[in-house]
Amino acid sequence: MENLAPQQFVRLVSAGSTLFYVNTGNERRSEKLLTQAAACIEGMGAPLVWTCTAGLAREGCVVPDTVDPLLALDFFALQPGPLMLILKDVHHFWRDNPFLVRKIKELASISRGQGKVAAILGEGAWVPQGLREDIHLFEQGLPAVEEIQALLGQMREQDPSLADACEAEPGLFEKLVVAARGLDLPELERAVRTLRLSESDGTEAVRELLENKRRIIQESGIMELVLDHAGCEHLGGMENLKYWLKRRESAFGLEAISSGIGLPKGVLVMGIAGCGKSLFVKAIAAEWRLPLIRLDMSAVYGGIFGSPETSLNAAFRTAEAVAPCVLWIDEIEAGITSHGFKTEGGSASRVLGSFLTWMQEKRQPVFVAATANAVEMLPAEVLRKGRFDEIFYVGLPETPAREEIFRIHLKSRQLELADFDLPLLAGSTRGFSGAEIEQAVHSAAFEALADQRPLAQRDLMVMVSRTVPLSVTMAEQIKKIEAWAFKRAVPASGKFT
Ligand SMILES: Nc1ncnc2c1ncn2[C@@H]1O[C@H](COP(=O)(O)OP(=O)(O)OP(=O)(O)O)[C@@H](O)[C@H]1O
Numbered sequence: 001m002e003n004l005a006p007q008q009f010v011r012l013v014s015a016g017s018t019l020f021y022v023n024t025g026n027e028r029r030s031e032k033l034l035t036q037a038a039a040c041i042e043g044m045g046a047p048l049v050w051t052c053t054a055g056l057a058r059e060g061c062v063v064p065d066t067v068d069p070l071l072a073l074d075f076f077a078l079q080p081g082p083l084m085l086i087l088k089d090v091h092h093f094w095r096d097n098p099f100l101v102r103k104i105k106e107l108a109s110i111s112r113g114q115g116k117v118a119a120i121l122g123e124g125a126w127v128p129q130g131l132r133e134d135i136h137l138f139e140q141g142l143p144a145v146e147e148i149q150a151l152l153g154q155m156r157e158q159d160p161s162l163a164d165a166c167e168a169e170p171g172l173f174e175k176l177v178v179a180a181r182g183l184d185l186p187e188l189e190r191a192v193r194t195l196r197l198s199e200s201d202g203t204e205a206v207r208e209l210l211e212n213k214r215r216i217i218q219e220s221g222i223m224e225l226v227l228d229h230a231g232c233e234h235l236g237g238m239e240n241l242k243y244w245l246k247r248r249e250s251a252f253g254l255e256a257i258s259s260g261i262g263l264p265k266g267v268l269v270m271g272i273a274g275c276g277k278s279l280f281v282k283a284i285a286a287e288w289r290l291p292l293i294r295l296d297m298s299a300v301y302g303g304i305f306g307s308p309e310t311s312l313n314a315a316f317r318t319a320e321a322v323a324p325c326v327l328w329i330d331e332i333e334a335g336i337t338s339h340g341f342k343t344e345g346g347s348a349s350r351v352l353g354s355f356l357t358w359m360q361e362k363r364q365p366v367f368v369a370a371t372a373n374a375v376e377m378l379p380a381e382v383l384r385k386g387r388f389d390e391i392f393y394v395g396l397p398e399t400p401a402r403e404e405i406f407r408i409h410l411k412s413r414q415l416e417l418a419d420f421d422l423p424l425l426a427g428s429t430r431g432f433s434g435a436e437i438e439q440a441v442h443s444a445a446f447e448a449l450a451d452q453r454p455l456a457q458r459d460l461m462v463m464v465s466r467t468v469p470l471s472v473t474m475a476e477q478i479k480k481i482e483a484w485a486f487k488r489a490v491p492a493s494g495k496f497t
């Protein structure tokens with residue numbers, strides 16, 4: 001579905017289209033864009049707008065007795081063109097209503113040649129079968145960069161502190177525009193209003209705007225903007241993954257990748273829990289200096305925040321508006337069980353289908369990083385060659401990687417590495433995942449703190465001996481995952497364990 005833009009709308013009208021449907025989450029903005037389009041069509045003037053409470057109205061003047069949508073359409077049919085009709089709530093009535101569907105269909109054909117057009121605004125992409133051949137579908141995308149610039153420009157004129165901050169720091173305005181991408185205009189207005197510009201400098205304002213954006217994206221319930229993530233230096237082992245990243249960088253250049261030109265399609269990272277899949281995705285975003293949006297697939301399939309299709313669509317729109325960026329699809333297999341798709345009516349398979357279609361057709365540079373534990377449940381079409389640039393398998397870390405993971409977690413606690421025997425620690429933690437090593441360091445540090453003494457090698461060794469790693473309790477399962485991955489994926493570290 002293409003994004004609603006006044007010029008494109010006008011072009012379609014002059015080519016003879018009379019009926020439109022706009023899938024929108026922001027009715028006010030869609031109405032504004034349509035009104036702009038109407039103003040560009042000779043003789044059209046302000047549109048007639050129908051709602052189920054007021055009936056028809058034009059610039060505030062209500063047409064009596066038009067609350068019934070059929071009567072409203074009759075009224076519109078009698079008006080001379082050129083004229084635009086915006087129907088706001090009609091999508092609530094058109095399911096199982098053949099009269100209404102027929103009336104709209106008739107209207108589409110009568111309007112042709114009279115210069116009349118009807119645009120239906122609704123949430124969700126469902127259109128009655130009978131109308132599909134007559135209707136042109138639009139989607140209300142998030143604002144384009146130009147719209148953000150225009151709004152911020154307007155706010156700068158009205159708000160002296162924003163004007164002063166932009167005056168004091170050249171380039172700040174552009175940075176704010178970049179930070180604002182992915183927000184809808186009312187949200188952007190809200191986010192900019194809360195900036196404490198008089199107290200902070202430009203960098204602080206950009207950070208604050210990003211933080212506001214993070215909060216707003218989080219409110220969707222399915223997405224999260226991950227800020228402040230760490231690069232490869234926090235990732236122990238996984239030489240193959242790091243090598244892949246570096247190869248990409250040297251082929252295209254970091255500048256090209258972070259501007260989206262040389263950005264690959266994406267990777268699927270599968271493997272054992274706690275071995276650093278999420279960490280790797282964060283490292284990609286950090287190394288390539290791209291914003292990271294995490295999509296929680298279990299929340300998408302859960303459907304609490306709207307139908308899975310609508311949620312997914314919102315996530316794609318946000319990712320495309322923020323692009324270039326990394327879209328991290330966590331637990332891509334969440335809707336699928338060993339018996340097939342969990343949700344009735346094939347909703348999960350439709351969701352996966354629309355995800356694959358979007359991956360194929362996305363117009364903006366969005367790098368998709370999908371992570372999965374139970375990858376053997378994924379249908380073959382997800383794994384087909386060419387979908388992702390690479391499928392990686394993250395297994396249990398080997399001895400050198402475990403040493404590195406200990407080093408990373410001890411260093412992050414500002415401990416002196418010379419006080420620890422790292423090879424001994426690595427040697428004693430065979431079968432541990434990265435998460436279990438981190439947990440051992442964490443618990444040992446806690447014990448030492450409780451005794452009010454610095455953390456020592458002995459504390460770590462005690463914790464290690466008390467831990468029964470998942471690879472022991474779930475040996476069978478891990479063996480199965482490894483066997484699966486052996487044939488299909490590239491190991492993340494240099495050698496298979
Ligand atoms: N290779 C590693 N290097 C450094 N730390 C690691 C590594 N692997 C795991 N960790 C530590 O374990 C924690 C959990 O890792 P992460 O969340 O990336 O695992 P995961 O594979 O995504 O697990 P899950 O399947 O449960 O989502 C991380 O916060 C990190 O501190």
Ligand SMILES: [Mg+2]
Nearest residue numbers: 277278279371
């Ligand atoms: Mg994870």
